[in-house]
Amino acid sequence: MSRIVVLGAGYAGMRAIKFLQKDLPASDDLILVNDSPIHTEKTNLHEVAAGTIAPVKITYSIEDVISKRVKFQIGKVTKVDVDAKQVLFDDGTTLTYDYVIIALGFRSEDFGLKGASDNALPLYDIESAEAIQKHIEDQIKHYAQTKDENALNVIVCGAGFTGIELVGELTRSLPRLAKKYNTPEPKITNIEMATQILPMFDQGLATYAVDFLKNKGVNLLTGAKISEIEPNAVVYSENDEEKRAYGNTIIWTVGVSGSDVIADSGFDQKRNRVVVSKNLNLDAHPEVFIVGDVSAVMDPDSNRPYPTTAQISLKQGEYAAKNIAHAEKGESLEDFSYESLGTVASLSEVNAIGEVGKRKLKGYPASVLKKIITNRSLLEDANFGTMLKKGRYDIYH
Template structure:
């Protein structure tokens, strides 16, 4: 019997699956890994704030009904005409398909960037990036070449800023622990515009820039990365910036397999969806999270954020429950709960509606959002077990 198949256990896919699980509606969840990753916290993994395993939740611990099935597999293709999903473990048929495959880092065809720069788009990638930086510190100890203490992050959006904020706190401490001269450490954040964090209020951008500069981060503004080669970013101005660590956080795009399947996509492979999150012109296929291009009331597509994906997943899951009980679906309405950017473990900036917060107050808001999310995932047991591991001691 063809039922509901959900592709991806990110913020959106997991929210939809949990809603179905709570109501005993049968579904199959296909995910590449046997765990859900706290993707919005990967900068903490790269900065060694906590054990990396703290940032993953086993899917087996989240679903307990016999009606809930989890398949650990790689999705290779979607065949709309046959209602089949092709995976590396065989084909799976569906009656209703939910596409929630998240996004990947987009390099926009820039020469050498994919080959020579790290990306921060998975738990494995964050761990590899951390291990690389540790190796660079050791190479400096062996050679004395300051290029190994030169770290460049391209992209001044939320991902790049939070990563650089984390490293501005961790790397000087780590260098001192290893007996390395901190004055040779150089952290550079490259951004194509005059101000970082383009999606927040101007005042908060200024605060974030000042805080990063105060902590030794060089802000390389109004400079666009044109390409990369081993150990260097090439800028549009012709400048060549050498570093032992190159990180690209310049944007995201949905997986190419969505376009290959024949779904209606934009230039970032996002699928156009209607007010019920169904792919336009494709019945029985819903798309949520970073894979969806949903145009809100203000006329612009919703951004690829965790809170957008989670709200979409929760809403779609509730609509699928309504459908199972013969009730009509409700249109999706997004509620912006604000944005919090951490600049390391002790400082942050937050924008909640018209209200702003900085410093420790902003981090309290971020911790509150963590607690709320954990409660939503697994109730008090998951909250106490996981949040205790995140507490600063």
């Protein structure tokens, strides 16, 4: 009998436990560890932050969707001791394993930028998303008393997936709040260091996204390098000239890194991501599998690590589980192989851009695809009942 421990119940961890349930004998001991009793569909956090959807819509109880054979343990991991085959927790307890899948996810990364940790609101989990939503509404709500123009200015730092999807949702929610509290129209500024947003998309689709957001009144600043976050302003340079964008709500979506448990465990890492073998484990400790946002898996085509996306995390969780089953049977492990099923970025409830193979989608068809992806994730990682409760069905209207 073996004990298999999965650390983290995000996309990779939930997919891993699903396959472990199916592939391993009943005599094996399966333990899933997470610091919260709920799973969050983190690709939809921007909707909660903007206030266009309730938090309950993108979360579900982990115990409601896992098999009874899986022991679910709530705890905060502080270290993984690979030599002792132990997981250490903040309450001083430990957990031994024969195999471990480390899928501890990401945290917001401010790269040590002056003022970022004190003056900007990060977006990385359900609590931070709710804090952003509350902060925005409080600023607009109290505008009648404060008459502070900056209360109506929202600045989003970063124009990657999260930043652009958040800006798109804000173009929906801010006008509603203005109407609710009878204020002038709030303003949205998006600041990005790169000269082009969404470079992973075809130029035509990226241009479509830019035009859509600008038509919604978004002030999109590209080629703008942020140097400091002040209490109510973002300091940036444009053509070597220092400038400021003023606003009482400053949201940070510039970057992420893996869980700090990675560095604290002494792994060879960069930004808390560990380069793993083609089998997703460590050469020196083949019983240790590292997947998701804490893993760096090399793409043989580019010789660079695959990007950290939910889609890749799901596939890694599946491969890690299957390879543990192979290892238990004395079989050869499978090399990780990944082929993208497509990429979609939401711009609003009924607008998005997407690429599926050679097909390029924009507008309503792309938004439908985004919702189908959400429903599929709920079905495969949770169950049919959860999909019915949490899924997106306005696509059929």
